[in-house]
Amino acid sequence: MTTGQIYDLGYTPHEGERLGRSGAMRAITKDGIKRALGIGRKARSKIMPMGLILAAMTPAVVLVGIAFVFKSELNLDSTDLLGSHATYFDLISTLSLLFIALAAPAVMIPDRRDNVLAVYSSRPVSAADYLIARGGSLALLMFAFLVLPQLVLFVGLAALDPSGLFSAMVSDSGEVLRILAASVGYVVAFGVPAFLVAAYAKRTGMAAGMIIIGLALLDGVAEALTHSDVPGASLAPLLGIGALGGTVRDWVFDLSNRTFFQAGLPLWSAAASLLVTTVIVAYVVLRRYRREL
Amino acid sequence: MEHPLIELSGLGHRYGNVVALDNLDVNVPPGSIGLVGANGAGKSTLIRILLGILRPTTGTVRVLGHDIPRELIEMRARVGYMAEGSTLPLDQTAADFMVYAAELAGIPTKAAKQRASDVLTLVGLHEERFRALGDFSTGMKQRAMLAQAIVHDPDLVFLDEPTAGLDPEGRDEMLHLITRLGTFGIHVLVSSHVLSDIERTCDWVVMLDGGKLLRNGPIDRIVSSNTLELEVLGDSQAVAQALRSRGAEVETQPTSLLVTSPADTDTDVLIRDALADTHTGMRRLTAKQTSLEDLFLESGDA
Numbered sequence: 271m272t273t274g275q276i277y278d279l280g281y282t283p284h285e286g287e288r289l290g291r292s293g294a295m296r297a298i299t300k301d302g303i304k305r306a307l308g309i310g311r312k313a314r315s316k317i318m319p320m321g322l323i324l325a326a327m328t329p330a331v332v333l334v335g336i337a338f339v340f341k342s343e344l345n346l347d348s349t350d351l352l353g354s355h356a357t358y359f360d361l362i363s364t365l366s367l368l369f370i371a372l373a374a375p376a377v378m379i380p381d382r383r384d385n386v387l388a389v390y391s392s393r394p395v396s397a398a399d400y401l402i403a404r405g406g407s408l409a410l411l412m413f414a415f416l417v418l419p420q421l422v423l424f425v426g427l428a429a430l431d432p433s434g435l436f437s438a439m440v441s442d443s444g445e446v447l448r449i450l451a452a453s454v455g456y457v458v459a460f461g462v463p464a465f466l467v468a469a470y471a472k473r474t475g476m477a478a479g480m481i482i483i484g485l486a487l488l489d490g491v492a493e494a495l496t497h498s499d500v501p502g503a504s505l506a507p508l509l510g511i512g513a514l515g516g517t518v519r520d521w522v523f524d525l526s527n528r529t530f531f532q533a534g535l536p537l538w539s540a541a542a543s544l545l546v547t548t549v550i551v552a553y554v555v556l557r558r559y560r561r562e563l
Numbered sequence: 564m565e566h567p568l569i570e571l572s573g574l575g576h577r578y579g580n581v582v583a584l585d586n587l588d589v590n591v592p593p594g595s596i597g598l599v600g601a602n603g604a605g606k607s608t609l610i611r612i613l614l615g616i617l618r619p620t621t622g623t624v625r626v627l628g629h630d631i632p633r634e635l636i637e638m639r640a641r642v643g644y645m646a647e648g649s650t651l652p653l654d655q656t657a658a659d660f661m662v663y664a665a666e667l668a669g670i671p672t673k674a675a676k677q678r679a680s681d682v683l684t685l686v687g688l689h690e691e692r693f694r695a696l697g698d699f700s701t702g703m704k705q706r707a708m709l710a711q712a713i714v715h716d717p718d719l720v721f722l723d724e725p726t727a728g729l730d731p732e733g734r735d736e737m738l739h740l741i742t743r744l745g746t747f748g749i750h751v752l753v754s755s756h757v758l759s760d761i762e763r764t765c766d767w768v769v770m771l772d773g774g775k776l777l778r779n780g781p782i783d784r785i786v787s788s789n790t791l792e793l794e795v796l797g798d799s800q801a802v803a804q805a806l807r808s809r810g811a812e813v814e815t816q817p818t819s820l821l822v823t824s825p826a827d828t829d830t831d832v833l834i835r836d837a838l839a840d841t842h843t844g845m846r847r848l849t850a851k852q853t854s855l856e857d858l859f860l861e862s863g864d865a
Binding site: 290292297310381392396 | 616636639648655670678711716746747748
């Protein structure tokens with residue numbers, strides 16, 4: 271017969287390291303990324319985000335693969351076959367809008383719907399810290415969504431270059447900076463309005479619809495005003511927030527933009543408009559969250 | 564802990580024209596504090612001010628020695644909060660949420676996982692840790708909320724109506740857990756309108772009514788009185804008369820007398836003399852039992 275003793279382990283105080291505010295913000299950012307991708311949730315939460323990521327990556331992977339296999343037979347310049355990085359943004363910008371329209375509500379709404387904000391009020395974070403971390407998780411995700419397929423394309427183009435992979439990557443490094451800068455434009459143009467809607471909406475599905483329809487309406491109104499006789503019509507393109515990501519892309523890649531050209535606006539004004547929008551949205555959302563956090 | 568747990572000086576808060584808290588001057592020592600009052604007394608408003616969610620209209624607040632809102636982050640790093648109603652992400656498992664709740668307090672991931680497991684065991688949810696919180700019963704949700712409030716080992720935890728919606732068994736378990744927190748070195752502020760819960764779990768009480776402070780002090784001192792309950796063998800009216808002639812206040816009950824002597828008089832001696840003079844025997848003499856509820860109702864009437 272064995273004998274034993276039951277110990278009540280009770281409660282053990284935490285005497286180890288505490289990472290404070292920065293640790294808390296890292297945790298919120300990490301949680302936001304997991305929420306947006308459906309990690310740790312039911313399988314159906316993963317279908318849309320993972321499907322969209324796959325859809326954004328697939329053309330780059332397929333094009334690079336085709337080019338590798340058939341380049342010598344087709345005898346084409348690699349850029350003819352793969353297209354430019356600027357045109358690839360056209361291919362994935364709508365996907366990225368769908369992605370952020372689904373991700374922003376998934377990250378922002380459950381904390382309010384389930385009253386979890388009360389938990390944050392007993393942790394070393396302020397309302398601003400919470401919003402920076404949540405916004406940061408969305409920005410990081412969307413940035414990765416836009417940049418990763420472009421990097422696959424960039425490496426693919428470099429590998430097909432007659433000068434060799436390494437030397438092509440070095441000589442085209444400016445292209446990477448342009449990709450990063452243009453991606454920031456799209457992140458702000460789609461992400462900031464999505465963040466605003468998600469900070470107020472109560473239901474995730476409805477919020478996703480509002481983000482997509484709202485941006486489309488805003489672009490439509492801006493387009494209509496641009497071609498009207500109302501005073502200040504020449505500034506109207508700056509109101510079409512969703513389209514400004516494409517305009518920043520044109521500015522960064524030194525392309526022409528018909529709408530801004532006709533309105534007589536410099537392309538950098540699109541970036542300025544996005545900056546002003548970001549500041550206004552940050553102020554409005556912070557006021558909203560300070561009431562609860 | 565050298566400083567008081569909570570220091571309020573001239574604290575007031577208004578929602579438009581409605582006064583929620585009116586000029587509160589309160590110091591409470593470390594320990595288990597009961598914050599009591601009827602619905603609308605200002606309890607939740609006070610907790611929200613203590614956590615820095617609301618800014619007071621007037622006055623100053625210090626929690627754990629930290630000035631609020633100036634040292635908000637430092638204070639928040641050392642407190643836990645179990646709000647009234649569910650504050651759990653219903654699509655997450657208990658284990659995942661506890662790890663997150665610990666990481667939110669800056670505890671590194673590895674230690675957070677260990678603490679989440681320990682605390683879920685402590686509140687009796689270890690077997691359920693991989694179930695979604697949305698599938699939990701009300702009692703399990705309350706225990707999960709208590710777990711998130713202590714998973715990061717705070718110095719002080721605020722519990723707002725922790726037994727709301729629980730059946731008698733669940734309520735008993737919750738009160739037992741709250742009582743144990745003191746033995747872990749965690750100070751507790753329990754807000755409740757169920758006064759018997761406060762009597763069972765706390766050693767200090769702050770009583771609010773309509774935003775005003777009714778009482779603030781140790782429960783045993785507040786509920787004790789200089790009134791004795793006397794049961795006699797014989798003519799109780801004669802004894803009452805004899806006591807009154809010696810300056811005592813006497814309230815006649817169906818089977819006993821409630822005797823309150825003047826401030827500078829020993830009640831026991833007064834009763835002994837009155838019984839001797841009237842040749843009456845004594846069946847029972849006890850201190851009158853006063854509950855927080857009696858005091859609250861008396862204060863409200865006043």
